Amino acid sequence: MDISIHASFLPHDDPEASLAFYRDILGFEVRSDVGNGKMRWITVGPAGQPSTSILLAPPATGPGFTDDERRTIAEMMAKGTYGWILLATADLNGTFEKVQASGAEVVQEPTEQPYGLRDCAFRDPAGNMVRIQEHADPSDESQN
Numbered sequence: 001m002d003i004s005i006h007a008s009f010l011p012h013d014d015p016e017a018s019l020a021f022y023r024d025i026l027g028f029e030v031r032s033d034v035g036n037g038k039m040r041w042i043t044v045g046p047a048g049q050p051s052t053s054i055l056l057a058p059p060a061t062g063p064g065f066t067d068d069e070r071r072t073i074a075e076m077m078a079k080g081t082y083g084w085i086l087l088a089t090a091d092l093n094g095t096f097e098k099v100q101a102s103g104a105e106v107v108q109e110p111t112e113q114p115y116g117l118r119d120c121a122f123r124d125p126a127g128n129m130v131r132i133q134e135h136a137d138p139s140d141e142s143q144n
Helices: 013-025 067-079 092-101
Strands: 007-011 029-036 039-045 053-057 084-089 105-112 118-123 129-134
Touching: 007 067, 013 029, 013 053, 084 092, 092 105, 092 118, 092 129
Parallel strands: 007 053, 084 129
Antiparallel strands: 029 039, 039 053, 105 118, 118 129
């Protein structure tokens, strides 16, 4: 089989704030932006990685959700327990400083984890957890 991850979903409740975070702060490209008002589906992704995307979408849309489910999702988003994503960078300290300077809510400063990774965490404007791991730059031969 030849399977790859194409897109991952994160909810948004304010498309402009989500765009500002993912495009302007994290530097992601906007690949598509359809709909209007709060009912917008925005696809973003890292520059140079056209086959990997995040779909920022309004939560609990469609006929399959009950009012109770919509309420639960809204409550979970408000608490920051509904959506999350794990990103990676070769420069964790620089990335942390840039995101922190933007005013994003810091959940965890760069920390050496007991399982061998160094990472930090923020919340995006919709409350989604954004964890950023440090990884070695593959072009840095001194790591090999």
